[in-house]
Amino acid sequence: MRVLFLGTPDFAVEAFESLIRAGYDVIGAITQPDRKRNRGEVTFCPVKSCAISHGVDVYQYESIRKEGVEDIKRLAPDVMVTCAFGQIISQEILDIPKYGVLNIHASLLPKYRGSSPIQWCLINGEKTTGITVMRTALAVDSGDILLQRSMDILPDENAGQLFDRLSKLGGEAIVEALRLIEDGSAVFTPQDGSKATHYPMIRKEDGEVNWASSAESIFNKMRGFTPWPSAFTRLDGKLFKILKAMPYNGEISFEQGLAGEVYAAKNTAFVKCGKGVLQLVEVQLEGKKALDIASFLSGGKLKSGMILGK
RNA sequence: CGCGGGUUGGAGCAGUGGUAGCUCGUCGGGCUCAUAACCCGAAGGUCGUUGGUUCGAAUCCUUCACCCGCAA
Numbered sequence: 267m268r269v270l271f272l273g274t275p276d277f278a279v280e281a282f283e284s285l286i287r288a289g290y291d292v293i294g295a296i297t298q299p300d301r302k303r304n305r306g307e308v309t310f311c312p313v314k315s316c317a318i319s320h321g322v323d324v325y326q327y328e329s330i331r332k333e334g335v336e337d338i339k340r341l342a343p344d345v346m347v348t349c350a351f352g353q354i355i356s357q358e359i360l361d362i363p364k365y366g367v368l369n370i371h372a373s374l375l376p377k378y379r380g381s382s383p384i385q386w387c388l389i390n391g392e393k394t395t396g397i398t399v400m401r402t403a404l405a406v407d408s409g410d411i412l413l414q415r416s417m418d419i420l421p422d423e424n425a426g427q428l429f430d431r432l433s434k435l436g437g438e439a440i441v442e443a444l445r446l447i448e449d450g451s452a453v454f455t456p457q458d459g460s461k462a463t464h465y466p467m468i469r470k471e472d473g474e475v476n477w478a479s480s481a482e483s484i485f486n487k488m489r490g491f492t493p494w495p496s497a498f499t500r501l502d503g504k505l506f507k508i509l510k511a512m513p514y515n516g517e518i519s520f521e522q523g524l525a526g527e528v529y530a531a532k533n534t535a536f537v538k539c540g541k542g543v544l545q546l547v548e549v550q551l552e553g554k555k556a557l558d559i560a561s562f563l564s565g566g567k568l569k570s571g572m573i574l575g576k
Numbered sequence: 577c578g579c580g581g582g583u584u585g586g587a588g589c590a591g592u593g594g595u596a597g598c599u600c601g602u603c604g605g606g607c608u609c610a611u612a613a614c615c616c617g618a619a620g621g622u623c624g625u626u627g628g629u630u631c632g633a634a635u636c637c638u639u640c641a642c643c644c645g646c647a648a
Contacts, residue, residue: 302648305578505645532600533612553581553645557588564588564600 267448270343270363271322272296272330276312277433278349281370283316284437285347290444292322293341296334298352299326331356338362345447347440348402357404365447367402370436372429374398374414376462379407384432385425386465388490391482393419395428397436399443401454408462410454412446415439422512424492470495477526477575481513481542499526499574501551501567506574509556510548511537518543526574533560535568 269290271282274297285292295317300310309315317324327333330353338346338359345365348355360367373383375398380386387395396416403409415435419428446452473491475484475498488497488508496507520527520538529536535546550556551567562568 305644305647507645550644555582555644560600561588564598566589566599 267291267365267444268293268342268344269444270294270296270338270341270346271313271317271349272346272351272355273313273349274298274311274352275350277372277429277436278351278370279312279316280433280437281347281349281440282313283320284441285444286320286322288441288444292320293343294323294325296325296327296330296338296351299328327353329353330359335359345444346402347444349436349440354404354406355402360402360404368399368412368440368443369402369407369409370440371398371400371407372396372432372436374416375400375407375411376457376459378465379462380465381467382465384428385468385490387419388423388425388428389487391486395419395432397432397439399439400457406464408457408459410456412443412452412454413439422489424489424510426493468495473497475499475508475575476540477537478540481539481544484539484544485511485513496550500576501572501574503576505552507550507556508546509550511544511546514543514545516543521571524573526576528568528570528572528574530563530568530570533563535559535563537574 267290269285269292271278271285271292271294273279273282273295282292282295295313297311297313297317300314310318314324314326325334325337335356335358339362343363346359346363346367347370348367349370355367371379371383372395373379373387374394374396378386378395384395394416396414398411398414400407400411401409415438417431417435443452468491473487473495475487477484477499484497488511491497492509496509498505498507500506514536518529518536518538520529523538525538525540527538529538537544537546546559548556548558549562551562
């Protein structure tokens, strides 16, 4: 079976490699164009690097609808697999492969349609999520479902960790999906549109912590934004990332009792929230490396009574 | 050549011309029923690299390397 893969970031690499490991004839990988990076080395996107190492041809288009049609027709795939590709595909392309186009989505559709499902599940404090393999349709994440695999979200898991686990599950799911198609037992079930929820791509500025909200919701937000783009606040006017933290159940007596107020002990620090207390575990100040809270406190930049967010 | 911050004993920082200091850790000793507590003492740094200015540089100028924040 000739498989054409469309995907760009880390999340898609696992699916790409799974297909190769499973013995499918992966005839090409289409990714987003290489983006300019001014600081650090210029690197190919993860799927491109992986494809090259496996000797798979890579195709990149600014707009696949306008530039990719001829290439895809020439490649004559039996099936196409999309995974975090990042571009909308036209009906003309969807009609090319005999077995259609499949998409791997990191949520249990119809919940969490959109481009940041993993982050939003964490932000909303979900306990369960999963992978959906469905037919790619013109409307975003609305195609008929071929199969789903669910997975529990760990209590202190962040988006990076959940990404890793879901990408593996996605790799397993897509291989299983192709098996179903090959032996003719694939059944596609329409989504119940009335239960659909849609979330936008998360933006960097959305990562700012509102200390007036509850420790629990700040904790969930931090998990959803870590490791990228990170939950942040201000320390003395400087960008201060909260990379790891957890709600604290003990009693802390704050001098002023204000939201965002810091209580710094010897090896740890707490922040008063609108409801509850958050214990800091790992932080990063603008221009500095990420540090565990004990090391950061050694620097003397965080003291009891300071108010975060200003 | 996009903008900016950084590189000082094991960790994190201070120190803008006169041969380095703080918190923590480490090691030794003491106190205590006990402790991540407290007390006393000790070890540990040619201040990222290159060249220069100077009587004298961690501190000023220069080369390179590496780390990081922002913007893309």
